[in-house]
Amino acid sequence: MPLNTQNARVVDPVLTNHVRGYKNVDVQRIGSVLFPRAPIVKRGAKIVRFGKEAFRRYATERAPGDRVRRIRVGYTSDSVNLFQHALGGEVPRELLREAEGVPAVDLQMRATNLPAEVIEREKELKAADIASSPSSYGASNKQKLEGVGRWNAGSAAIGADADAAQDVIRSKTGRRANVLGAGPQVARRLRRAEAIIANFYTGNTRPDRVTDAQIAEFFGVSRFVEGTDTVVEGKSADGGDFSDIWGNVAILAYVPTVTGDGDIEVPSYGYEYYLSGHPLVEPGRWDPDAKVWVYDVIDEYQHVLTGMDAGFLFSNVMDLTS
Numbered sequence: 001m002p003l004n005t006q007n008a009r010v011v012d013p014v015l016t017n018h019v020r021g022y023k024n025v026d027v028q029r030i031g032s033v034l035f036p037r038a039p040i041v042k043r044g045a046k047i048v049r050f051g052k053e054a055f056r057r058y059a060t061e062r063a064p065g066d067r068v069r070r071i072r073v074g075y076t077s078d079s080v081n082l083f084q085h086a087l088g089g090e091v092p093r094e095l096l097r098e099a100e101g102v103p104a105v106d107l108q109m110r111a112t113n114l115p116a117e118v119i120e121r122e123k124e125l126k127a128a129d130i131a132s133s134p135s136s137y138g139a140s141n142k143q144k145l146e147g148v149g150r151w152n153a154g155s156a157a158i159g160a161d162a163d164a165a166q167d168v169i170r171s172k173t174g175r176r177a178n179v180l181g182a183g184p185q186v187a188r189r190l191r192r193a194e195a196i197i198a199n200f201y202t203g204n205t206r207p208d209r210v211t212d213a214q215i216a217e218f219f220g221v222s223r224f225v226e227g228t229d230t231v232v233e234g235k236s237a238d239g240g241d242f243s244d245i246w247g248n249v250a251i252l253a254y255v256p257t258v259t260g261d262g263d264i265e266v267p268s269y270g271y272e273y274y275l276s277g278h279p280l281v282e283p284g285r286w287d288p289d290a291k292v293w294v295y296d297v298i299d300e301y302q303h304v305l306t307g308m309d310a311g312f313l314f315s316n317v318m319d320l321t322s
Contacts, residue, residue, distance in 0.1 A: 015281035022116040030227040031127025035272040043082045082300040087115035090292040115297035132249045142313040152189045162219045165312040172309035178222045183246030187226040254310040269310040275300035
């Protein structure tokens with residue numbers, strides 16, 4: 001989209017680069033793993049859904065002078081409408097040195113960290129809401145575990161469940177899931193699951209837990225990711241208790257192996273569509289009433305399941321009382 005005086009947005013390039021590279025190293029967020037980021041240039045666009053056209057056999061042989069046949073990847077269905085998420089960070093005048101009229105860059109960056117953190121957590125919540133909901137999946141692509149069928153029960157058949165789920169995904173997409181995502185309660189119990197330990201070790205000297213790489217190998221995926229982020233839902237004076245964003249679920253998904261922004265022409269379990277050029281930080285502004293400098297962090301995005309057949313949801317996975 002060409003820039004003009006009507007649609008151009010003034011941004012602070014230093015702070016924008018800062019928030020785009022912002023990471024909280026103390027938490028692992030997996031929404032961006034299940035929903036790779038894919039840029040679009042308009043706030044409203046058509047969603048690219050994926051059928052089986054990429055796997056069909058086509059007549060590609062061409063005689064001289066013949067018309068070149070064409071193929072269209074994916075098809076459009078519903079529209080995607082991006083939602084803006086914005087939050088301002090403050091630098092009180094009292095933090096400035098007497099001679100400074102504008103906060104130094106380090107103070108500006110610190111002011112954007114908390115808004116960036118809150119917006120990233122909101123992304124994780126939205127990704128978890130979609131990926132953890134049984135209504136997001138077809139009848140054959142989900143399983144609620146019960147009783148002795150739970151994965152920390154004595155007779156748990158984790159391997160059989162994983163193989164069956166992989167077979168479902170492959171029968172519908174032609175590909176196996178390559179990512180397993182789970183929350184901390186499930187991940188902790190998977191690391192100590194007897195069925196997985198026994199797959200790698202025999203005898204009386206075997207360890208009491210396996211590695212994440214071994215869990216990935218057991219499920220036949222290249223990555224096992226644990227979503228460790230938490231959120232405070234309570235609105236009481238003390239803020240309430242922390243709760244896990246990713247609950248008692250495990251999700252197998254096929255996600256293309258890409259670097260950087262996702263490619264929307266590649267079939268995937270899902271994408272996070274975002275407005276090109278975001279997130280961004282607008283130049284700081286002075287609020288004379290509050291006596292603070294304000295730095296607005298803005299992002300526009302929406303999470304979409306573009307290939308729900310490429311995922312499988314296990315719910316009620318563990319007995320969390322044991």
